[in-house]
Amino acid sequence: NDPVTANDDTIEADEDSPLNADLFADNGNGIDSDQDANDTFTVTKVNGFASLGGVPLVGTELTLNSGALLTVNADGTFTYDPNGMFESLAVGETDTDSFEYTISDGNGSSSTATATIIIQGANDAVQVAAAVTATATEDDDTFNLDLLTDSNDIDTTDILSIDNLQLISGDHAGITDNGNSLDIDPSVYHALADGETETIVYTYDVTDGNGGSVSQTATITITGTNHDPAAQADAAIADEDNPTNGDLFADNGNGIDSDPDPGDSFTVAAVNAVSGNVGNQITLASGALLTVNADGTFIYDPNGAFESLGATDTTTDTFSYTIDDGNGGTDTATV
Incomplete structure (x- = not known):
């Protein structure tokens, strides 16, 4: 009996499609053959084994170490499925996978060869x-x-x-x-x-x-976020004998009171830190009378508290007010 010869195979596949091919054909190194013209040969082992756990490997789908799926038939035909294991290959990139197969002529001669699969990368969707x-x-x-x-x-x-x-x-x-x-x-x-x-x-x-x-x-x-309104310090002049009317929101020496948020409005929410003083006449520590309204207008009445001033004498009186924009923003100024 003359020996059979299994020649190594090199076959290309793409990452996305199963490959069907013939191991006995000329896949780069010549056909598999038997010198005895009348002998036939078949695949008897895959990766060195005829069976595992009682299951024949020839004709059975196997999972290779790469994760690819392989079925080798006795007549040398095989199917190789990349099984999504090479999706990371880009266009122009390659990787390889391999397996061994053994052929036998049934008369005691066998030969083993390696099949190398070259996997070509393909473009995958973003x-x-x-x-x-x-x-x-x-x-x-x-x-x-x-x-x-x-x-x-x-x-x-x-x-x-x-x-x-x-x-x-x-x-x-x-x-x-x-x-x-x-x-x-x-x-x-x-x-x-x-x-x-x-x-x-x-x-x-x-x-x-x-x-x-x-x-x-x-x-x-x-x-959008809320921004605090800005209450500017005010200065006003009054004489000791007459009440003075004014507008706290106007420019009284340091600019108008304002709110940087378009569409926001503000009102006086407290006088001397007391909300109940708004719109009501109060007596200041000086003895003068004061009424500050929510819209910023005010009346200051000296109330005879400064009659001791001479013709050229001056003194000062003060109060504070707080404005509120209704959205949590406040500011306080002194008059």
């Missing part, structure tokens, strides 16, 4: 786990939003980038395109009232440079 979102208040510092957040590509060497960035809605005055990210300056939205929001929405494509892309959305929400 994946996005969730839409990109960012929230901030108008008082927050400038920040950068990565538009590739939650985007990934199983092809590990692919480089993701952004294409076709388009504004769908909202005021983008505080947003600057920075390639694969956005620079966001919340202070641009200072005109927002307390609790008011500005929502800016973009759409774009995440691309892998190899023809793969997926649509993505980025939503930025800026929320």
